[in-house]
Amino acid sequence: MTDQRQRIYLIDGSSYIYRAYYAIRQLSNSRGMATNAVFGFTNMLLKVVREERPDHLAVVFDAKGPSFRKDIYPQYKANRSAMPEDLQSQIPLIKQVVRAFKMPALELAGYEADDIIATLARRFAERGMEVTVVTGDKDLMQIVNEQVRLLDTMKDQVTGLAEVAQRFGGAPDKVVEVQSLAGDSSDNVPGVPGIGEKTARDLILQFGTLENLLANIDQVSGKKRQENLRQFADQARLSRQLVTLVDDLPLAVDYDNFSLDEPDREALTALFKELEFHKLLQEFSSDERASGEKYRAVLSGAQLDALVDSLKKAARFAFDTETTSLDAVRADLVGLSFAIRPGEGWYIPLGHRYPGAPEQLDRDLVLEKLRPLLADPQLAKVAQNAKYDMLALRRAGVEVAGLSCDTMVASYLATPAAKSHGLDTLAADLLGYRTISYAEVTGTGKNRIGFAEVAVEKATVYATEDADITLRLADKLEPLLLETHQDALFREVELPLVTVLADMEWQGVRIDAGFLKGLSADMEVRLADLEQEIHQMAGRAFNVSSPRQLGEVLFEELKLPRGKKTKTGWSTDVEVLSQLAEEHAIAARVLDFRSLAKLKNTYCDALPRLIHPETGRIHTSFNQAVTATGRLSSSDPNLQNIPIRTEEGRRIREAFVPAEGNVLLAADYSQVELRILAHMADEPALKESFARGEDIHSRTASEIFGVFLEMVTPEMRRQAKTINFGVLYGMSAFGLAKALGIGRAEAQTYIDNYFSRYPKVLEFMEAKKSEAREKLYVTTLLGRRCAVPEITSKNGVMRGYAERNAINYPIQGSAADIIKVAMVRIFRELQQQRLQARMVLQVHDELIFDVPTAEQAAMEKLVRREMEQAASLDVPLLVDLGVGRSWSEAH
Known part of the structure; x- marks a missing residue:
């Protein structure tokens, strides 16, 4: 083992380009530029740097144009299809990434990356250095020795002398001997017909070298094999020439050329912004960071009074909450931040609890003084993902009105192609600013602490920055909404919808946990019956939920057709089973088993655990800035995916019930699309x-x-x-x-x-x-x-x-726009008429209301009117209404 300073890593760039491309599919930036290979390659580079910590490293690529092997054998690599166009366009970007990380990038016309690696590995190994070649290419096994090893970071495999011997039956010099006989289909190296790698390995074990084998063909077992060896002897010698790596290229580089420097952050910032690699940008950005000089903690009554006075006089202000949970209806306030002008702001710590924490203002006193300001519709307010803050504040007894901009929603409309509308991404893209990440103040993994344990000094900079950046983003995004003609949609539909959704999440939906428990028990019995039926069809017991065991039963024991192999065994995905189910009952039963098990686990068993202990209801989150079409999505839990085409799926909807004495009203657009x-x-x-x-x-x-x-x-x-x-x-x-x-x-x-x-x-x-x-x-x-x-x-x-x-x-x-218009109008009517009915769910084209029976007739009229008049089309908009004691009955 050599000294740490004498280690060098040689990365087989060309091999990893292809592997990255096929490992990550269909990734592009907002302009449609393919980025999957660049992303995969960049992360591979970083994995090597982070886990191996090399101080000397080089990335080696194939040069453009044919190698000398093409001159020897024109059919070399002739079976390879042309590089996909969307990969070709990424090669220059990959090389830019390497250069921006200040890593040497090597290539040599007429030779392949493997030849350069072989040359450098030999050169440094002869000097006693430790060489690690990062690759997944078996051809490079021929250069392994005491000083040279191969590392496949994608499989976390190390190849040394023992691994080479296990595969090729001897020292690394046997690799070319085996390959000269077996050939290599991927490179179109011919080898000898009828001889695969295992046979070639056995022959070289017996005869030592290709030439010795060819000199003793009579000793080889099998007439046909002897005949092939005689007939294709020159082809084997040619193959040996093709697979042997050149290790004496005249390369004008040395160990010192490969020392790693600090990356060029400005170049990486420009690149990662163009490619829209937001997490990488956060790590390597050269953008401005907060000094925190004008961010102040509010710790005294006088400071609080001064802040309240400033907020009252402001044209508008940004606000943000820090809490104990991502679940807003369960979160307790830890602090509040405010900003009126760019670059400055205030943080009011309310619940920081750690040894030595400063004395903080009484929470109730602070909220009492802020309540009139936050509830004043005439005081304009700005927030990022305002729905969360509105819910957290409502839980603390404070209503928020006067929302003039939600920067997340504004970005969603103004820059719909953006992959993220999070604060960190928006700050980088629109302001050239690198925010403090949550992990920077709370730590990660086992060492992560809650925000309440973060030191007030740290929390002040982090939290105030959020309010400050949100205010600056509003100034950037509002003109962009006008420029992209999205301002009316923002002001009239999406921004008012924030309040509607906050109220829906706050109300939640009532679940009959007892009914679900009984349904789960029924499903358990049905699953046992199905499992027994499947076992009878299979002829033996096995774990139906195990794809590996199921594949063995279907394709090895029952010999069913249409089987396809994966890396881990036989594929038993829905597509395969659906095709089989047309002719084979066992596949149909397995599909029934999986469908029922998913319903049981996802809904019958999981939903009761999500009932809020204080409200007795389930509070899903409606995501307003996720889908490409403007449709709302639902998460934690997803209540929009409950199947209705199966009897079991419809029964799950029976568990959704109204408040005592109420009914559920379901209003569904008829064939709206x-x-x-x-x-x-x-x-x-x-x-x-x-x-x-x-x-x-x-x-x-x-x-x-x-x-x-x-x-x-x-x-x-x-x-x-x-x-x-x-x-x-x-x-x-x-x-x-x-x-x-x-x-x-x-x-x-x-x-x-x-x-x-x-x-x-x-x-x-x-x-x-x-x-x-x-x-x-x-x-x-x-x-x-x-x-x-x-x-x-x-x-x-x-x-x-x-x-x-x-x-x-x-x-x-x-369709998404139309139902949003209806939601905003119905919510407004509910408030103006002071009705007790509440909108509790939205599922694509359907709205669900929890309605007192005394208001049923009025609600049916109101909902039908507002939904059918939400848009003026050349055809009538029709709504189907249903009422019941459960969602299933109402729908």
């Missing part, structure tokens, strides 16, 4: 059908199958329904064929018939794809921009995905 399509495409036949109140799926069936409306069968209607919704999602003939279980040609005929009957729909689809190519976004009826940057991708899969989104986003996004 198809109505929006009719309006946006201006398709006369569709508009006429909706105006007449016809069943749209039956009408479509009549059109595409060429029969009278009265002659449409249930099966025709089912197929037409699939086509109607398939069109919304840009479904291809292949996709439709799969969905309907018909041939591709028949599916194409259906699609052709559809567009011949509804030609304006096809025009609309093509127009939206053209709009997306030109602008990289499409717009909804209310002007929301839905980003589709991948529409220009050189990767066909990503481009096709973006084209389908270009068709669907304007429709789905318009």
Whole structure:
């Protein structure tokens, strides 16, 4: 073992470029530039630096153009397909990253990266240095010795002399001997036909070298093998020449050239901003950081009075809360921060508890003085993710009104292609500013502390910076909203919706835990029955929940078709099982088992544990700035994914119940996306059908199958329904064929018939794809921009995905806008009329209300009116209303 100062790491850059590209798929920045390979490669580099801590390192690449091996054998690597275009475009960026980290990047025309590595490894090993080659390439096993080892960071594998001997049957010099016989299909090295790596290994173990083997062919067992060795002896020698690495290149570099310096933070900042690698940017940014000079802790009554006075006189102020939990309805206040002018602000510590903590103001006194200001609708306020702060303050007994800007929501509208609308990302992108991360003040892992344990001095800078940056971001984002024509949507819909969602989360939804417990027990019995049925079909007992054991049963013991291998065994994913289920009952039962187990675990067992101990309700979070279309999503728990097509799924909805004496009112838009399509495409036949109140799926069936409306069968209607919704999602003939279980040609005929009957729909689809190519976004009826940057991708899969989104986003996004308008209007009416009814859930096109029975008639009228008048379309907007003692009964 050599001295630590004499270690060097040589990274096989070319090998890792491909591995990074295939390990991470479909990653791009907001302009549609592919970034997956750069991201994977950068993280691989950092893994080496962080875990191995090298002080000398070089990254080695293949040079452009053919190597000398192509001259020896023109078919060398001829079987390799061309580098994917979206990978090719990332190579210069990868090299920029390496240079920005101030790591030497080596390449040499006419030679491969492996030759450079072999040369350097030999040179440094001869000097007694310890060389680690970071690679996943088996060819480099030939250079392993006492001083040289291989490290595969993606598999966390180290290859030394023992590992080489285990694979190739001897010292590293046997690697080329074995490969000369076995060849290498990936590089199109021919070897000898009929001899694989295992046989080659045995032959070299017996004869020592290729030449000795060829000199003693008569001693080889098997006539055919002897014949092949005689016939392809020169091909084996050629193969040996191709796989032998050159280790004496005249490289004008030495050990000192490979010392690692501090990275070029300015170059990395520019690169990571362009690539939108926000976590890496946070770590390596050269952006401005807070000095904290004008951030003050409020610890006395006089300081509090001065702050309250300043806030009263301010044109507007930013505020932020520090709490004990990410769950706002369970969080207790630890402190409050405020900012009026950029670069300065205040932090009021309320609940810091640690040895030596300064005396803090009484929480109730502080909130009493702040309450009138925060509740004053005339005092303009700014916050980042205001919903969280509003809920945390409401839990502390303080209402917030007068919200003039939520910077997270403003960014969501003004920069829809951005991957993140978090404060740290916005500060870097819009202000060129690097915020203090939460981990910097609380630590990480086992050493992490709660914010209440953070020293007040540290907390003051961190918390006040949040308010300060939020205020600055509002000044940046508001002009951007005007510039992108999103201001009206922001002011009239999204900003008021923040208050609506905060109230919905605060109200929560009541769950019958006893019912779920009983349902879980019923499902347990059903799962046991299914498991027994599956075991009988399999002929033995096994763990049905184990993909490995299931794969062995299906494909090795029962010999079912369509099996496909993965790295860990047989694939038993939904696609594989669904195909098998058409002909094999055991696969259908396994799908039933998995579906039931998921329902039991995700809902029956999990939901009761999420009931709030103080309210007795479940409080989901509605995410306003996540989806590409403007749709709300739900999390912790996700209440928008409860299946309704199965009996078990519908039964779970029976557990959602109103308050005592109340009913649940469910209001669901009828076929809203198809109505929006009719309006946006201006398709006369569709508009006429909706105006007449016809069943749209039956009408479509009549059109595409060429029969009278009265002659449409249930099966025709089912197929037409699939086509109607398939069109919304840009479904291809292949996709439709799969969905309907018909041939591709028949599916194409259906699609052709559809567009011949509804030609304006096809025009609309093509127009939206053209709009997306030109602008990289499409717009909804209310002007929301839905980003589709991948529409220009050189990767066909990503481009096709973006084209389908270009068709669907304007429709789905318009539906999202419409229900948001309705939510804002209904909430306003509930307040103005002082009704006790509360909006408690939103699930895509459906709203759920918890309603006192005395208000039922008024609520039905109010909800129908506001939902049906939320947008003016060329076709009527219709709402289906239902009332019941559970969500299932109401829906």
